[in-house]
Amino acid sequence: MFNISSSTADTIYNYANIALILGTTITLIATIVAIKSGSIREQYSNERTAKNESMTITAKADAAKANENAAIANKVAAQANKSAAKSNLRAAEVEKQNIELRIKFSSRHIDQKQYGILVTELSKNPSTFNIETMGDPESGMYAADIFKTFLDSGWKVDKKEFPLGVIWEGIIIYQTNDPAALRIADAFKKAAINFKIGDQFHEKATIMIGGKPQTF
Structure with missing residues (x-):
């Protein structure tokens, strides 16, 4: 075969x-x-698998802990919001009380808007009037405010009296046949100044300035 x-x-x-x-x-x-x-x-693969599984378990545990912490944080935040709401409510109540106290102890006066309305209405047909004032300082200052407004409107005062031993509250306009009293009452209404009609009858339009009414 082969040679x-x-x-x-x-x-x-x-x-x-x-x-x-x-x-x-x-x-x-x-x-x-x-x-x-x-x-x-x-062997290495098993070790890596075991390590990965361990890391997965650890990650899940960390996630569960984080969720637990988040739940606690949400609970704390909710409690804080609740406390803040109570504090805000209390602050609002205190502010309301402060406003009421300021109103209670503040002096009455004719503000700029009321002054403008009164002068506009009263100056249409000026007349004469009487004014009676209680002797306390607050009533006296308010009466002076009203008195000046009437004078600025062209009105003239006939009598200024300070009754002794008489106590009343607010503004009173006596009953009278003097048409000037109706004009005064109408001007007070338009200026949002509260008043009452007195029981006594006077010949001339008469305004009584009493003590500041109690607000509460």
Whole structure:
């Protein structure tokens, strides 16, 4: 078949056997190495898997703790909002009381708007009038305010009296046949100044300035 000598064939055969042995040996070594390295890889893979699972469990625990802390924080915030609402309500109540106290203890006066309305109405048909005032300082100052407004409107005062031993509240306009009293009452209404009609009858339009009415 092949034109080679016997010695050459022996040599080739020997080399082939050596190559076969080497190949088998290499295959065996490779198989052993593959099995061993596969085992090592699997061990590392298992370790990584275990580590990942541990990290996952830790992350879930941290998330649960964070949710718990968030719930506590929300509860604290809700309580703080509730307390703030109570504080705001209390502050509003205190402010209301302060306003009421300021109103209670403040002096009456004719403000700029009332002054303008009174002067406009009273100056249409000026007349004469009488004024009676209680002796306390607050009533006196308010009466002076009203008196000046009437004078600025062209009215003239006939009598100024300070009754002794008489106590009354607010403004009173006596009953009378003097038409000037109706004009005074109409001007007071338009200026939003409260007054009452007295029981007594006077010949001339008469205004009584009493003490400041109690607001509460």
